[in-house]
Amino acid sequence: VTHLFLASNCFYINNSHSSGLCLDVLMSYTGSLPCGGWDCECAFRRQQSCCCVAQPLFDLEEATFIRMVGLWEGLSHLNSQIEELTAGCKISFNAAMLPMSGCLGPFTSNVSISYQSVSLNQGNGYNPALGTFTAPHAGLYSFSFTAYSNVGSAGQRLYQKMQLMKNGQLIASSWEDNREDSEDSSSQTVLLQLRRGCQVYVELMSGRQLCGDTQGQNTFSGYLVYPFSEQ
Known part of the structure; x- marks a missing residue:
């Protein structure tokens, strides 16, 4: 059965037999179509459609496709920018002082500590000879240090102060001054914004000492943490 409907805004075909029968019915129709004509692609290949909205639908499909292509190109460009920004930015290090039974210090001036036992130096930003980290790339960095000292027995003076420095500027410190404990430790962790070439290191303050670190x-x-774009 073939149904032919003429409405104020639509010419609709419901084809339950062959497309040839539909074609015969349509070709024999002598009246005027409210939308000016039908779309063969729409009417016969898709089985059900409306001649009035066929072309707008095709236009919408094309516009949607063009927009999707534009979005894909935009995402591809953004991905390229991200890869360029993060390329070579896997930077991390971990180092410890060499084990010692004696003491480091006291000194007459502040001394940068050389952490020579390096277990990680990704990006080669850390220099074990100087104990200094030089930022290979601008970004937000996390730094931690642990200060440990053991004077051997209670009653001896635990007297140390460690300072985390950025380009000669004091950022954070850890200190101990007591005769009640034979050993003690403390840690500091900070986040720093660095430009390429900025230097970070830990120094032992003058007149203080670290002792008995036999385990490093x-x-x-x-x-x-994440890089910044170089300006």
Whole structure:
């Protein structure tokens, strides 16, 4: 059965037999179509459609496709920018002082500590000879250090102060001054915004000392949280 409907805004075909029968019915129709004509692609290949909305639908499909292509190109460009920004930005290090039974210090001036036992140095930003980290890339970095000292017995003076420095500026410190404990430790963790070439290190303050670190418990570590675009 073939149904032919003429409405104020639509010419609709419901084809339950062959497309040839539909074609015969349509070709024999002598009246005027409210939408000016039918679309063969729409009417016969898709089985059900409306001649009045066929072309707008095709236009919408094309516009949607063009927009999707534009979005894909935009995402591809953004992905390229992200890859360019993060390329070579896997930066991290972890180092410890070499085990010692004696003491480091006291000195007459502040001394940068050389953490020579390096277990990680991704990006080669850390220099174990100087104990200094130089930022290979601008970004937000996390740094941590642990200060440990053991004077051997209670009654001896635990007297140390460690300072985390950025380009010669004091950022954070850890200190101990008591005769009640034979050993003690403390840690600090900070987030720093660095430009390429900025230097971060830990120093032992003048007149203070670190003793009895036989297990290499004095450590210094850091890593890049996320990079900044170089300006």
